[in-house]
Amino acid sequence: MKKVLIANRGEIAVRIIRACHNLGLETVAIYSTADKNSMHVQLADEAICIGPAEPNKSYLNIHAVIAAAEVTKADAIHPGYGFLSENEEFARKCEEEKIIFIGPKASVIALMGEKARARETMQAAGVPVVLGGDTEFTDLTSGLAYAKKVGFPVMLKASAGGGGKGMRVINDEKEFPTEFNLAQNEAQHAFNDNHMYLEKYLPNPRHIEIQIVGDQQGNVIAVGERDCTIQQHHQKVIEEAPAISLSEKTRQKMFAVSIKAAKQIGYVGAGTMEFLLDDPEHFYFMEMNTRIQVEHPISELTSGLDLVELQLLIAQGHSLSFDQSAFTTNGFALECRINALNAGKVTSLHLPGGYGIRIDTALYQGYVIPPNYDSMIAKIIVFASTRKKAITLMKNALDETVISGINTNLDFLTQLLNEQDYIENNTDINWLDKLTKLE
Numbered sequence: 001m002k003k004v005l006i007a008n009r010g011e012i013a014v015r016i017i018r019a020c021h022n023l024g025l026e027t028v029a030i031y032s033t034a035d036k037n038s039m040h041v042q043l044a045d046e047a048i049c050i051g052p053a054e055p056n057k058s059y060l061n062i063h064a065v066i067a068a069a070e071v072t073k074a075d076a077i078h079p080g081y082g083f084l085s086e087n088e089e090f091a092r093k094c095e096e097e098k099i100i101f102i103g104p105k106a107s108v109i110a111l112m113g114e115k116a117r118a119r120e121t122m123q124a125a126g127v128p129v130v131l132g133g134d135t136e137f138t139d140l141t142s143g144l145a146y147a148k149k150v151g152f153p154v155m156l157k158a159s160a161g162g163g164g165k166g167m168r169v170i171n172d173e174k175e176f177p178t179e180f181n182l183a184q185n186e187a188q189h190a191f192n193d194n195h196m197y198l199e200k201y202l203p204n205p206r207h208i209e210i211q212i213v214g215d216q217q218g219n220v221i222a223v224g225e226r227d228c229t230i231q232q233h234h235q236k237v238i239e240e241a242p243a244i245s246l247s248e249k250t251r252q253k254m255f256a257v258s259i260k261a262a263k264q265i266g267y268v269g270a271g272t273m274e275f276l277l278d279d280p281e282h283f284y285f286m287e288m289n290t291r292i293q294v295e296h297p298i299s300e301l302t303s304g305l306d307l308v309e310l311q312l313l314i315a316q317g318h319s320l321s322f323d324q325s326a327f328t329t330n331g332f333a334l335e336c337r338i339n340a341l342n343a344g345k346v347t348s349l350h351l352p353g354g355y356g357i358r359i360d361t362a363l364y365q366g367y368v369i370p371p372n373y374d375s376m377i378a379k380i381i382v383f384a385s386t387r388k389k390a391i392t393l394m395k396n397a398l399d400e401t402v403i404s405g406i407n408t409n410l411d412f413l414t415q416l417l418n419e420q421d422y423i424e425n426n427t428d429i430n431w432l433d434k435l436t437k438l439e
Contacts, residue, residue: 001076001100001316002026005069006040007090008080009059011362011379012292013040016078019308028072030065032058034370039362046072053372059083060192062090069099076100076315082162082190082374085291088113102315103269104290111265112288115159115197122285125261130276130284132199138184143196144176150200156180158187159195162289164234166190169201199286204428205276207231208243208283210258211299213310214267217319222255223303224329226295230422232432238416239295239335241302244387244425247280254283259324261288269314270296270307276429294379297360298333301383331383334390336398338378339409343371347405352397356383356390369406377408387425391417 004020005028006013017027017040029044034053041047048068051058058064060083069077077099079085085103092106103109112118116134123129132150136159137143147154147170156179158166166187168179180196188194206229214220227243228236246254258273272289296307314320338361349365361378369377380397384390398414419435421427 001312003028003045003072003074004076004078004102004312005030005065005072005074006044006078006080007059007065007084008078008082009035009038009040009362009373011360011376012080012082012294013038014043014362015360016080016308017043019306019312020078023309023312025312028068028074030059030068032372034372037367039364039367048072053370055083055189055372056192062087062093065090066093066097066099070097074099076102078102078311079291081291081294086113086160086162086289087191100315102311104267104271108265108267109290112290113160115287118288119285121265122257122261125257125264127257127261127285128283130199130202130286133197136195136197138194138196140177140180143180143198144173147176147198148173150198153201153203154198155201156183156196156198158183158191158193159197160191160193161187164231164236166196167234170198202276202278202284204430205278205284206243206245206427207236207429208246208254208275208277209289209293210254210273210275211270211293211296211307212258212262212267212273213270213305213307213314213320214262215314215319216268216317218263218266219320219323220259220262220267221320221322221324221327222258223299223305223307223327225251225254226298228295229427229429230416230432231429236295237337237413237432239298240387240390241298241333242329243277245277245280250277250281250283255324270311294337294376295335297358297379297381298335301333301358301381302329302331303327304330331385332387332390333381333383334387334394335379335381336394336413337376337409338380338401338403338413339375340369340377341375341407341409343369344406345369346403348402349404350400350402351378352380352400356393357381357397358383363403377403391423 003026027044029047050064084090088110094101211223230238274286275283358381382393
C-alpha cells in the first residue's frame with residue numbers, strides 16, 4: 001500500500017489523512033463541488049472532484065469513487081464512516097478492481113448487513129437478541145404485517161443504516177404508515193437504499209458498544225466498551241468510555257461473545273458490536289457496524305491505541321502485536337459532538353486546548369459549511385482519571401469554544417452536562433428526548 005484514497009469528507013477524512021501521513025502513505029481526497037474549499041481537500045497530497053453536492057451523485061456514487069482511485073493510481077480506499085463505508089457493492093467493486101478496501105471483506109459486510117443472518121450469527125455465539133429483526137421489507141404492507149406479528153411498540157430501522165438515520169419508534173398501527181414513509185425516505189437519501197427492518201422496542205435500555213479489532217491472521221481483541229446512551233432522536237450526542245453501568249462480569253461476557261462472533265465471521269479491521277443493556281446483567285445484540293465509528297477517539301484515549309493506524313496496518317497484512325490477556329484500559333474519556341444548526345460561513349473560530357483535550361474537526365475560520373451533509377462539524381474529546389474530572393474538563397472546554405457566524409449546539413451540551421441525572425448516570429436512551437426543557 002502506497003497511496004490511499006479517502007472516500008469521505010469532513011473531520012473523518014482529515015483524521016484518516018493524518019494517520020496515513022504518519023505512516024508515510026500518500027493520500028487522495030475526493031470532493032463534491034460543495035466541498036472544493038474543505039480542509040480535507042487542502043491536506044491531502046492530491047484531490048479530485050467526483051460530482052455535484054448531492055451525495056448520491058458524488059460521495060455515494062460508486063462508479064465515480066472507483067474511477068477517482070484508478071485515475072490517481074490509488075491502491076487502497078478508506079471509506080471512513082457513513083456514505084459507502086458499509087456498502088457491500090462498493091467493497092466488492094474494490095476487490096474486483098484489485099484496490100485494497102480498508103475494512104472487512106464484502107461478504108462480511110453483506111453478512112452483517114443482512115439483519116436476519118447477523119442475528120443468527122450472534123445467537124450462535126451465545127448472544128441474546130431482541131425479538132424481530134429477521135425480515136427486511138421495502139413496502140408498507142409487508143412492514144405493517146411484520147410489526148403486528150412482533151407487537152407494538154416497535155423500532156423501525158434502515159437496513160443500510162447508521163447514525164440514527166431512517167430510524168423511528170412506532171407505538172401503534174395508526175402511526176405506522178406516516179412514520180414508515182418518513183423513515184424510508186430518509187434512508188434512501190442517506191444510504192441510497194430503501195430496505196427496512198424492525199425490532200421489538202425496549203423502553204428504558206442503555207446503549208453499550210464493544211470496539212473490536214481483527215487482523216488477517218485470525219486474531220481478534222476487544223479494545224474496550226463505550227456507553228452511547230445519551231441520544232437525541234436516535235442520534236448520539238455524548239459518548240463515554242468505559243461504561244460505568246456495566247458490572248465486570250457483564251463486561252467480560254460482552255467482550256467474550258463479541259470476540260467469538262468476530263472470529264466466526266472472519267472479521268478483519270475495526271468494527272463495533274452494538275448492544276442494548278436492559279439491566280446490569282442482561283444485554284441484547286442490536287447490530288454490528290463494520291467500519292470505524294464517530295466515537296472511536298474515546299476508545300483510543302482509554303486504550304492508548306491509534307485505531308485508524310491499526311486499520312491501515314492490518315490492511316497491509318500486519319498482525320496484532322498483543323492479545324486480550326495483555327490488554328488493559330485506563331482513565332475515562334468523554335466525547336461531545338458539535339453540530340451546526342444551520343449552514344453558513346464561520347466568521348471566527350477558537351477551539352479549546354490544554355492537557356487532556358483533543359479536537360477532531362475540519363473547521364477553519366472562513367470556511368463555509370454547506371447545507372448538503374451531516375450537521376456534525378467537530379468533536380471535542382477529553383481524557384481524565386475519573387468520570388467526574390472528565391465532565392468538569394469538558395464543561396471548561398465547551399466554555400472556551402467559540403464558533404461564530406453559525407448557530408451550534410454548544411449551549412445545549414453545556415446545559416446537558418449540568419443535568420443532575422446525567423451527572424449521576426441515571427439515564428437511558430430515551431432520557432434526553434424527554435428533557436423538553438433543553439430543546
